[in-house]
Amino acid sequence: MPANAGTDTKNYLSFFLFWLCSLPFIWFPVHQIRHLFTVKSFISPIAGIAFLAWAIKKANGIGPIIHQPNTVHGSQLAWAVIRGIMSSIANFATLIVNxxxxxxxxxxxxxxLWSQFFTIPIGFAVTSFIGIIVSSSSTVIYGETIWNPLDILSRFLDGASSGERFGVFVISAAFALAQLGTNIAANSVSAGTDLTALLPRFINIRRGGYICAAIGLVMCPWHLLASSNQFTTYLSAYSVFLSSIAGVIICDYYFIRKGYLEVKELYSAQRRSPYYYVFGFSWYGYTAYISGILINIVGFVGAVGHDVPIGAQYIYNLNFFAGFIVSGGMYYLLARLVPFPATSDKWNEVDSDIQHHAESSVYGRDATDEESRYFDAVLPGDKGNDIHNKRR
Incomplete structure (x- = not known):
């Protein structure tokens, strides 16, 4: 392949084969391949811990790794830590909105709530720890800092015995399985769901997943891994857009609507629907979303190599929080200045799965008479009457 391709024939062929092998898994609904994630949850942590132990052994213990002197000090070190935190948040920002x-x-x-409350922070913390220690070990082992753990794994093949080559194969296969699960959960399903909501007449989750896979191929993603700087710049830019979305979503649900949704109207395209706004678009949301992006845009220009004011760089170092706070704050301000319907003055999270919660329509309390009359109107058969009678 030409030098300006950003990759070589070996790596491109490996990527293409992985991409090709992942296509059949997009065909099935997630619940039908749930055991793939079960296997991944056992194999991937074992492989990661084995990789960590192997790197520590090659570095003659963890002591030489953690006792390496700092290369930055003072405020530079503090901002480096903050940028690392922002990169970590950007890494699972897609999970926040999807x-x-x-x-x-x-x-x-x-x-x-509880399953994610523990597994996401702990899982990402452990994964980050393994990545930091393994990458730092490369300085001790090879005399150079290799930022990508997979490149370190390939270096393990230099002068390796047959057993060591087999170990590299097993760990690589486990990482490939982990990446397959991540692609399905964080990319294919989420993209398919969003595209289905955008064009439900033409796209379903399966078709959306394949569209996402096609885009993933033509965007030449290997360019993002050309260097650690390009990779972190990409993560930061990714975070800029997702943080603004998260700010609007959180503010709308928890602070403006206070959990209240008219579920039936969410699927209505009629002008009288409280969610119709202006030709089906919420100018509140888009205004707040763009505001959250604008606060970071100057700093992003600086991150790609242009001279910008130091203040803009500091704001961009906090890109996720800056975008989240500005977009959420702007949405709250607009909603208070120009109120819109279907909101609540107090917490009112109505249970949309009425069939499974016939005794109560709202989490933590019984259905009111008004809610019972609503169920009488929208539920088939005698289900609504049953709820109303139980209230009596």
Missing amino acids: DPDFSRFATKPNDA
Whole structure:
């Protein structure tokens, strides 16, 4: 392949084969391949820990790794730590905004809350720790800092015995399995769901997943891994857009609507619907979203190599929080200045899965008479009457 391609024939062929092998898994709904994630949850941590132990052994213990002197000091060190935190948040920012794609399968809110409350912080912390130690070990082992752990794994093949080559193969296969699961959960399903919501007449989740896979190929993603700087710049830019979305979503649900949604009207395209806004677009949301991007845009220009004011760089170092706070604050301000319908003055999270919670329509309390009359109108058969009678 030409030098300006950003990759070589070997790596491109490996990427293409992985991409090709992942296509059949997009065909099936997530619940039909759930055991793939079960296997991944056992194999991937074992492989990661084995990789960590192997790197420490090659570095003659963890002591030489953690006792390496700092290369930056003072405020530079502090901002480097903050940028690292922002990169970590950006790494799972997609899970923040796409979480409903999976939490909607939970039978009750706590099923989604507590499992993620512990697994996401702990999982990402452990993964980051392994990456930091393994990457730092490369300085001790090879005399140069290799930022990509997979490149370190390939260096393990230099002068390796047959057993060591087999170990590299097993760990690589486990990482490939982990990446397959990540692609399905964080990319294919979320993209398919969003595209389905955008064009439900023409696209379903499966078709959306394949569209995402096609885009993933033509965008030449290997350019993003050309250097650590390009990779972190990409993560930061990714975070800029997702933080603004998260700010609007959180503000709308928790502070403006206070959990109240007219579920039936969410699927209505009629002008009288409280969610119709202006030709189906919420200018509140888009204004707040763009505001959250603008606060970071100057700093992003600086991150790609242009001279910008130092203040803009500092704001961009906090890109996720800056975008989240500005977009959420702007949305709250607009909603208060120009109120819109279907909101609540107090917490009123109506249970949309009425069939499974016939005794109560709202989490934590019984259905009111008004809600019962609503169920009488929208539920088939005698289900609504049953709820109303139980209230009596």
